[in-house]
Amino acid sequence: MGVVVALDAFDPEGSTYMRQVFPDVIEQGHPLHATWTDHAVGLFVAKSRVTRDMISKAKKLRIIVRHGTGYDNIDAAACRDNGVMLCYCPGISAMNVAEVVLALTGACAKNLIEVSRQLQAGERLNKKFKSLYSASLLTGKTFGIIGGGTIGQMVAKKFIGAYEGNVVVYDPALPSQAWGSIPHTHASSLEEVLPTADVLSIHVPLLPATRDIIAAPQLKKMKPKAILINTSRGGVVNEPDLWEALKDGILASAGVDAWVREPPTKEDYGHVFEMPNVVTTPHIGGSPAEIQTATCRAMVDRMKEVLIDGIEPKDRVC
Known part of the structure; x- marks a missing residue:
């Protein structure tokens, strides 16, 4: 299946679900986290920016899933150009x-x-x-x-x-x-x-x-x-x-x-x-804990659909 990387930190309860589905997920603090472009097949993203250069370097990357509504911090055109799936989780918040x-x-x-x-x-x-x-x-x-x-x-x-x-x-x-x-x-x-x-x-x-x-x-x-x-x-x-x-x-x-x-x-x-x-207000639309947890679970499910179940993921952008 390959390595899945959580580029950002996520809700504690949602992160527990992430580790249940992907036991070997690389999170912040892991020694391989900084070099994710060398080995990531799947990438979980919240607020971090994912640029064309990063996507081009990540030769193993198959899918990026954005936590929440919108994906303007991820270069969608670069995903298309490099054959990387991009999904997000709209509507939960x-x-x-x-x-x-x-x-x-x-x-x-x-x-x-x-x-x-x-x-x-x-x-x-x-x-x-x-x-x-x-x-x-x-x-x-x-x-x-x-x-x-x-x-x-x-x-x-x-x-x-x-x-x-x-x-x-x-x-x-x-x-x-x-x-x-x-x-x-x-x-x-x-x-x-x-x-x-x-x-x-x-x-x-x-x-x-x-x-x-x-x-x-x-x-x-x-x-x-x-x-x-x-x-x-x-x-x-x-x-x-x-x-x-x-x-x-x-x-x-x-x-x-x-x-x-x-x-x-x-x-x-x-x-x-x-x-x-x-x-x-400081962008509080998705702040409540129950929404953060539900969004994290949905994000993990999108990744699971592709890397484990081998099916078309929900809310695919490209």
């Missing part, structure tokens, strides 16, 4: 991501972070305070969703259930019947969604076609009181353009869980953390 979207939306609309800061600073708040007076009502508002996959659908259901909202979705790859049970309007373009959305939530992978899909031109088409939520990938929103739009009042606030540089640090984003109209 979808429910938690949807809950994070709902939480960020509420925190932005009610200015909860800024109100908390003011209270902690000893300010006496009343209804004339801007942080309270500028709070938004969410019930019955229009919720724009970019990306109609599993997460987008769950977010739509939560917006409808929690806020009795009107949902507008844009996804050029979305079949017309895919959202049959969810009340919604299917937009024909991104530009159709932008001026109508009171809340815009993004749920697309980071690909060349989606990088900077939201930048200054798009932000300027949104309502001044609109809220932007990004729980997908940092690169789908042009960060400098977003910070400027928030400073200039082009839109009201943003909830940001996905960053270009992760984890987001004070050194990189201190100026953003201090902005009163940004709610920040």
Whole structure:
């Protein structure tokens, strides 16, 4: 079967399952871990970057499995060129991501972070305070969703259930019947969604076609009181353009869980953390232990399908 390498550290319970299925797996701390390109047949990856040069050097490599949704840290084109299978584990964290979207939306609309800061600073708040007076009502508002996959659908259901909202979705790859049970309007373009959305939530992978899909031109088409939520990938929103739009009042606030540089640090984003109209979280969509365990098990199962069972793996990219 060959050697399987865990390039990153994974959830303890999930890692136990990994060792049960692949008893000889090479993990961090093993003397052969640093030279994985010489002997790896299978590669488990979380956040580490796997470049074309690495893939080209790994002559024995048959399959890479990415832990979680998205695979932008792995050179998929290099996998194709070198005959390496690439799989990932989408959808497992979808429910938690949807809950994070709902939480960020509420925190932005009610200015909860800024109100908390003011209270902690000893300010006496009343209804004339801007942080309270500028709070938004969410019930019955229009919720724009970019990306109609599993997460987008769950977010739509939560917006409808929690806020009795009107949902507008844009996804050029979305079949017309895919959202049959969810009340919604299917937009024909991104530009159709932008001026109508009171809340815009993004749920697309980071690909060349989606990088900077939201930048200054798009932000300027949104309502001044609109809220932007990004729980997908940092690169789908042009960060400098977003910070400027928030400073200039082009839109009201943003909830940001996905960053270009992760984890987001004070050194990189201190100026953003201090902005009163940004709610920040460090990419927590897949954080709960039960999701980490389930994702790790799914990752191991993808590898098992190829290297042990000899069958076509689920969620194959190439």
